Amino acid sequence: MTHEKFKLFSFSGKMKVLHLSWMAFFITFMVWFNFAPLLQAVKASLGLSTEEIKTLLILNVALTIPARVLIGMLTDKYGPRLVYSTLLAVCAIPCFMFALADNFVQAAIARFLLGFIGAGFVIGIRMVSEWFPHHELGTAEGIYGGWGNFGSAAAAFTLPTIAIVFGGEDGWRYAIGLTGVISLVFAFVYYNNVSNTPKGSTYFRPKNLGAMEVTSVPDFFLLLVMKLPMYAALALLAWKLSPAGIDMLTQTVVYLIYVSLAALYLLEVFKVWEVNKDIFTKPVPELHQYRFKQVAVLDILYFTNFGSELAVVSMLPLFFAETFSLDPVLAGLVAGAYAFMNLMSRPAGGWISDKFGRKSTLLFLTAGLAAGYWLMGMVDGQWPLWLAVVVAMACSFFVQSGEGAVFAVVPLIKRRLTGQIAGMTGAYGNVGAVTFLTVLSFVDYSTFFYVIAGTAMLGFVTLFFMDEPRGQIAEVREDGSVELIDVSHSKA
Template sequence: MSSDKFNIFSFSGKMKIMHLSWMAFFVSFMVWFNAAPLMGVIALSLGLTNEQIKTLLILNVALTIPARIIIGMVTDKYGPRLTYSALLILCSFPCFMFALGETFEQLALARFLLGFIGAGFVIGIRMVSEWFPAKELGTAEGIYGGWGNFGSAAAAFTLPVIAIAFGGDNGWRYAIGLTGVMSFVFAFIYYFNVSDTPKGSTYFKPKKAGALEVTSKGDLALLVLMKLPMYATLALLGWKLSPAGVGMFTQMEVYGIYGILVAVLMVDLYQTYQVNKHIFAGPVPEFERYPFKQVAVLNVLYFSTFGSELAVVSMLPLYFAETFELGLTQAGMLASTYAFMNLVSRPGGGWISDRFGRKPTLMILTAGLALGYLGMAQITSDWALPLAVIMVMTCSFFVQGGEGAVFAAVPLIKRRLTGQIAGMTGAYGNVGAVFFLTVYSMVSTQIFFYVIAASAVLGLVSLLFLTEPKGHIAEVNEDGEVTLISVN
């Protein structure tokens, strides 16, 4: 851990690591969401149908769920410096592919591959956790997540302007291509300016690769249970691409997707058993154990927080336009207040966690989240528009503050597994987004908000099983030396 003073205006030591990490996350989110604000222009330029546009939006998030799991493993094994740099370089190529695309099939493949860059978030979680002590970790992770997440909003505001500046039918290509250049260049800036740990610290790696380690039979059963919703969500995305959805694939092709998912699940479960079969031979030493229930609870909470954020950001502009009879531009500006709260809400949630404890903060913010969505369910055209905006911003504070509080706790569970734990928790955010958007397509907006509120109540109940991090995490290096890492 670096003992430098926490000075947000500093760009040296641990603060340099934090700032460069949120910038890497910012760039990755700009690339991930670069097509959304330009989709109308892209559709006109290439003659895309509404169904094809919907398909591109679905494909943009399809790969992110497994990608976050995979990138979490790679980060723990090879370190965040190399992993983040490699991800930014590799994902610049499908970005260029999309910018140069002439057919729907080319755009679809590029968008599917670009879902991988959405996994960049989990890399920085491990990096920041290596540099900051527990008393500052929530604030640092909150700044990393909140400021980096703002990359999606930055894309929405700047890329249309850049496209217009270049002009012509190909303006959108230059705008999207520019984000690919940013990704490629920043990879080298990041690689040559960060290190995985402060000088003299050890980077602890998992003992076995291929699956998340657990330390008891009960935890293994819970891990298997928590894997199932992720595969179910991927199956749901497959259904959305079927003739019953947007019709990109035939029914037989969708059955093939289901078959592949079942096969991958079987391999995943086998690999999970192989990594953890030692727990059947005898108990894991006490100092090496960690309760997987901690991970499961945080998964449920991120399902409600980040999952609802992604879903609400997707539907809010149209909701404002229809409810208050606004133009789409004005509605989009008002709806962006929800995303803008990320700049302060997520760091705020982390800061409160550092000061008052992880569990109490999560209890308060999750309760506020439930009440916030209950409030949003009451919005009608009879409300004064400023009051509706205040309601949305208040709800947003609790949602994004909750996200910050979740990742204030994630790095305090088991240091050498932080990337994988962050990957699984992050993946549950995408699971929540797909679930809530599916609900939104089937029910009224009011019921949609009630469902999110109900998920927050479920999260509140699950919090009863969370244990406040205290004491130390014990890690063993390759020489067999035990290091105690404070989580107080």
């Protein structure tokens, strides 16, 4: 951990690592979301139907849920420098595949594989936690998350123009291919300019790669319960592709997917048992324990805030267009204000968390999120447009600040498991998006917003079970000695 001052516009030491990490995250999101802004051009060029376009959008997020968990494990084991660089380089390949696709099947395979790059976010969470002390960690993670997340908005603003500059029917191919080139080049930039820890610091690794470690018997069962929604979300995506949904897959294939998911869950139960079976016979010393309920609460909160953000960004242009009879361009600009807030809101959530405490900040922001979505549910055509935009932006502030505050807590639970905890929490955000978008397909806009508000209130209640991170967490060095890592000013 370095003790240099937090100078936002410095590009040396820990600030260099922070800036290069948010740039890596920015690029992963630019690549991940490079399809939506060029959707009409792709549709015309490949002769795709509306249902096939919807399928590509679903496939784009399908792999991200398990990928975030897997990437979190690999990050803890091999370090963020190697894993981030490898992800950026390897995912350039399906990006190029999509740019060169000639038909729906090729495009579908490429978009499915590109879901993996959406897992990049969790790598930087571990990297930033290694370089910043606890009293700056929320701010640093907020900048990483907020500025990196803006990659999706940057794709929306720039790629259509780049496609026009290249011109012709294949302009979209050059625009998407360019994002792949940027990803490939930055893989080498990142690898050659960062290290996993400051000089002299220890990079703590988990004892096992197969599953997350827990430190008590009740936590063992809670972990298994918290794994279930991730499998349920993947089953829900399969159902969306079934004859009952958009009819891309046959019912037989869908049943095979269900059976495969059940088998994978049972395999995961076995892996969790293998890694943690000792806790049933020998209690873990109190010094080395952590409470998995902390992770479970953060999962539920991220399900609501990031899950709702992904879902709302997808539907907000249409909501404004239909509610206020706006043309699509104006509706898109108005809705874009929601995503634009990320630049300030995530860092603000982390900063508030650093200054005023982790739990109290989350309680305040989650309550604001619930109130914001409740007001969104009341918006109709009788409202002045400016007031609806103000409500949407205020709601967006609480949503994205809440995301920043969640990831201000993630690195303070158990250092060597930070990647896995970030991976699971991040995956819950995608589970939330799948859930809320599915709800939207059955209900009107008002009910959709009320459902999110209700979910936020559930998260608010679970927060009372979370403990404020205090004192120190213990990690064991390779030589067997114990290092105590501060997680708060108080040693209580």
